[in-house]
Amino acid sequence: MALVGLVGWRGMVGSVLMDRMQAEGDFALIEPMFFSTSNAGGRAPAMAKNETTLQDANDIAQLKRCDIVITAQGSDYTKVVYPQLRAAGWKGYWIDAAKTLRMQDDAVIILDPVNMPVIKDALARGVKDYIGGNCTVSCMLMGLGALFKADLVEWMTCTTYQAASGGGAQHMRELLTQMGSLNASVRSLLDDPASAILEIDRTIADTQRGLSAEETKNFMVPLAGSLIPWIDADRGDGTSLEEWKGGAETNKILGRGPGFGVPATPIDSICVRVGAMRCHSQALTLKMKRDVPLADLEAIIKADNSWVRYVPNTREASVRGLTPVAVTGTMDIAVGRLRKLAMGPQYVGAFTIGDQLLWGAAEPLRRMLRILLEQ
Secondary structure, three states, X not given: OOEEEEEOOXXXXXXXHHHHXXXXXXXXXXXXXXXXXXXXXXXXXOOOOOOOEOEEOOOHXXXXXXXXXXXXXXXXXXXXXXXXXXXXXXXXXXXXXXXXXXXXXXXXXXXHHHHHHHHHHHHHOXXXXXXXXXXXXXXXXXXXXXXXXXXXXXXXXXXXXXXXXXXXXXXXXXXXXXXXXXXXXXXXXXHOOOOOHHHHHHHHHHHHHOOOOHHHXXXXXXXXXXXXXXXXXXXXXXXXXXXXXXXXXXXXXXXXXXXXXXXXXXXXXXEEEEOOOOOEEEEEEEEEOOOOOHHHHXXXXXXXXXXXXXXXXXXXXXXXXXXXXXXXXXXOEEEEEEEEEOOEEEEEEEEEEEOOOHHHHHHHHXXXXXXXXXX
């Protein structure tokens, strides 16, 4: 039975991962070994078997005992510990939610319902590093990956609508705190049916602009009742790192571009943070390589995997089925608003939404563990 080290299991992504592993019976198949950065020596959770003590997550000797390490501890941890572990001669499998190793030549971005052939080829070649992809990219490909696999897409542009949880737990708390501050500023006006809506609007704007540094320390600016049209680092060319990932990671997941001998598919994005708690959405424009009937595109999308939930392009279905409220906490990847665009019959519009803490983060990790256990 494989000894599997688990790091970062108490964080937001790690907690979702633990829930999914318990739900799918993964712990029955492994000897889990729990690591901690803050409570080494403490008692491991109930899923532990023989390794009942929390190990120091920076202890290379203990990590080296593991056949597989799964980490959701974050990029800073990976940057420090991973090279030390490999330098110590460890030959095990590293499964990681962080972005640090994604674009390394000897690492594979994992999303097996989309790129199982790429994963199997890497395993056959002895690749040891398997990295979860960008959350928005993974959710998009779970919904529309079939069109790429069928080699139908000439290029794609997308505008993302990314939830607060993409930044982490503290960002979610900050959004809720801001919401509370806004509500409190106009509570008496809301209680009065005769109050003027423009007075409420002015008060809200003044409150937003007057939020303290403490109330905006994570997002830097107000998000509640607003949006932020930039996510992640400035690359210096007018794009953000998050926007670059859309093209770079999509092509690597699909096995295209430099190193694969297949031309990359051009993909560009504008990434926007919105005041949703969970679930990332994307409005997409795709140019197809040929005019494919809409019914055929719908059939291809529906048949691709068990988690796609196709939403008919009607007002009623869209407003009920293509929202964070409808998708949060589910394994569904909702795809809708599919239609031909005015630019011509080869141009298609679509909208996707998925819970980025599931298919965008935790689920590919636990599924990669299963792939390793079954090989």
